[in-house]
Amino acid sequence: MLQAFNFRIILEYMPLYSQCFMATLWLSAVSLIGALLIGTAACAMRIGHYRPLARIAVIYIESIRSTPLLAQLYLVYFGLPSLGIRMSEEMTGILVLTLNSGAYMAEIIRGGIQSIPSGHIEAGIASGLNYFQRMRYIILPPALGATLPAMLGQAIVLVKDSALLSLISIMELTRAGQILTSERFMPVEGFLTTAAFYLLIYYILKSLTSWSQKRLIFREIH
Amino acid sequence: MGNTGFEKKITLLRPNDIKPTFFKKIAAMGIKDMITFKNVNKWFGKHHVLKEINLNVEPGEVLVVCGPSGSGKSTLLRCINRLESLQSGEIIIDGIKVHGRETNITKLRAEIGFVFQQFNLYPHMTAIENITIAPIKVRKLKKEVARKLGQEILDKVGLGDKAGSYPSQLSGGQQQRVAIARGLCMQPKIMLFDEPTSSLDPEMINEVLDVIRNLANEGMTMIVVTHEMGFAREAANRVAFIDEGRLVEIAPPEKFFKNPKNERTRLFLSKILAR
Numbered sequence: 001m002l003q004a005f006n007f008r009i010i011l012e013y014m015p016l017y018s019q020c021f022m023a024t025l026w027l028s029a030v031s032l033i034g035a036l037l038i039g040t041a042a043c044a045m046r047i048g049h050y051r052p053l054a055r056i057a058v059i060y061i062e063s064i065r066s067t068p069l070l071a072q073l074y075l076v077y078f079g080l081p082s083l084g085i086r087m088s089e090e091m092t093g094i095l096v097l098t099l100n101s102g103a104y105m106a107e108i109i110r111g112g113i114q115s116i117p118s119g120h121i122e123a124g125i126a127s128g129l130n131y132f133q134r135m136r137y138i139i140l141p142p143a144l145g146a147t148l149p150a151m152l153g154q155a156i157v158l159v160k161d162s163a164l165l166s167l168i169s170i171m172e173l174t175r176a177g178q179i180l181t182s183e184r185f186m187p188v189e190g191f192l193t194t195a196a197f198y199l200l201i202y203y204i205l206k207s208l209t210s211w212s213q214k215r216l217i218f219r220e221i222h
Numbered sequence: 223m224g225n226t227g228f229e230k231k232i233t234l235l236r237p238n239d240i241k242p243t244f245f246k247k248i249a250a251m252g253i254k255d256m257i258t259f260k261n262v263n264k265w266f267g268k269h270h271v272l273k274e275i276n277l278n279v280e281p282g283e284v285l286v287v288c289g290p291s292g293s294g295k296s297t298l299l300r301c302i303n304r305l306e307s308l309q310s311g312e313i314i315i316d317g318i319k320v321h322g323r324e325t326n327i328t329k330l331r332a333e334i335g336f337v338f339q340q341f342n343l344y345p346h347m348t349a350i351e352n353i354t355i356a357p358i359k360v361r362k363l364k365k366e367v368a369r370k371l372g373q374e375i376l377d378k379v380g381l382g383d384k385a386g387s388y389p390s391q392l393s394g395g396q397q398q399r400v401a402i403a404r405g406l407c408m409q410p411k412i413m414l415f416d417e418p419t420s421s422l423d424p425e426m427i428n429e430v431l432d433v434i435r436n437l438a439n440e441g442m443t444m445i446v447v448t449h450e451m452g453f454a455r456e457a458a459n460r461v462a463f464i465d466e467g468r469l470v471e472i473a474p475p476e477k478f479f480k481n482p483k484n485e486r487t488r489l490f491l492s493k494i495l496a497r
């Protein structure tokens with residue numbers, strides 16, 4: 001088995017892999033940032049007191065979470081052009097991943113905020129802190145600390161989901177594996193290398209999370 | 223007005239008032255009430271929780287409130303800083319209508335310290351951060367000034383060495399004293415306590431009551447919801463009994479305990495003192 005494993009072919013394809021690795025990395029990173037922003041906004045709308053906005057947020061979150069990502073991707077990829085809206089494949093990919101992950105992020109953030117005991121918030125109200133001060137100093141720091149593990153999980157899901165972008169012919173890690181497989185008929189080498197790169201991203205994300213968790217919890221507050 | 227003022231003077235000149243606060247109270251006599259309830263009614267949906275409450279607390283007075291579970295004690299306190307709304311009547315703090323539309327409630331809340339049964343310290347902040355966050359953000363004190371003040375107050379409640387500790391590193395009694403310090407650090411006119419010792423182990427109750435007792439001696443205006451009747455006897459100017467949302471009885475402690483007018487008060491006292 002090990003003898004059959006062809007390391008040379010991997011080295012030969014390394015330029016392709018590193019290019020695709022960078023693509024997966026930046027597509028995921030941009031989508032993750034977008035998802036955090038949209039997730040925060042959707043969560044704020046959902047828990048806010050203005051009904052129509054809350055309704056919109058719920059519809060968004062539920063429809064995303066109840067439909068397959070692949071269907072969403074095809075809907076945007078084939079649907080938008082038929083409406084006359086043209087976008088690059090990368091833009092389409094980022095848009096879909098952002099909207100998809102944003103819905104999950106919204107629920108994760110909501111869970112974090114609701115994990116703050118109402119007594120802590122009341123203590124803030126009683127001492128005269130206004131809404132934004134309470135959010136900033138009392139609710140968000142521990143809420144984010146509590147949700148970091150779940151956010152890490154969602155970020156990993158996002159990176160893995162970006163593999164679907166290979167279906168709209170974006171050059172990313174899974175696509176690299178497909179190319180090696182179809183050009184040289186070496187699926188084991190092709191997809192093990194792909195998997196190794198995903199694992200690398202996982203470890204980057206994980207260490208980033210534990211680093212920021214420590215900062216959030218033991219940071220000077222003001 | 224003149225008449226009621228005179229009556230107040232009489233009630234204030236009870237022997238157990240002759241303590242350091244005596245002169246403060248004399249000075250305060252000319253001033254109107256610190257807290258006034260006028261025909262206050264509060265409903266939660268169909269549930270009538272506070273019924274026609276009339277009450278006044280003078281500057282420097284310590285009022286202890288007791289009553290059965292669910293009688294409305296917490297709600298009464300929470301109305302004072304508008305954690306709850308009212309359906310009719312009004313509450314006036316130092317001349318300001320708490321539930322008035324034009325009232326700057328944030329500013330008013332800054333004048334009222336509130337201590338909860340469950341401490342409610344912010345778990346991600348150290349003791350000193352817990353008590354200085356509001357002075358810095360609401361009172362706009364400089365950080366160094368607030369820290370210095372906060373340290374003084376921590377010293378006062380006997381926790382000078384715990385400034386850097388997180389709530390999870392403190393005992394229940396210590397956490398509650400930090401919570402009291404948090405209220406004091408805003409330099410409030412009024413302190414409200416909602417069963418401050420009810421969730422404490424017995425051996426920690428006194429360290430918290432001592433802090434509250436010291437505040438009483440310094441002339442802080444306070445309403446303390448508690449079933450610690452020993453504390454009520456020695457520290458309260460008046461004791462009130464609430465039952466099913468009604469202020470059934472309010473009297474100076476010696477009268478309240480020796481000779482309660484109301485049958486329900488008597489029943490309640492016999493239960494609670496028998497424990």
Ligand SMILES: Nc1ncnc2c1ncn2[C@@H]1O[C@H](COP(=O)(O)OP(=O)(O)OP(=O)(O)O)[C@@H](O)[C@H]1O
Nearest residue numbers: 266267269271289290291292293294295296297298
């Ligand atoms: N937010 C709320 N919504 C609906 N009902 C409430 C709410 N808060 C309190 N109540 C009800 O109002 C009544 C008075 O409650 P309150 O907490 O003031 O009683 P309490 O005298 O403080 O009791 P305890 O000694 O148990 O703390 C209770 O019957 C309670 O169920």
Ligand SMILES: [Mg+2]
Nearest residue numbers: 295296297416
């Ligand atoms: Mg209560």
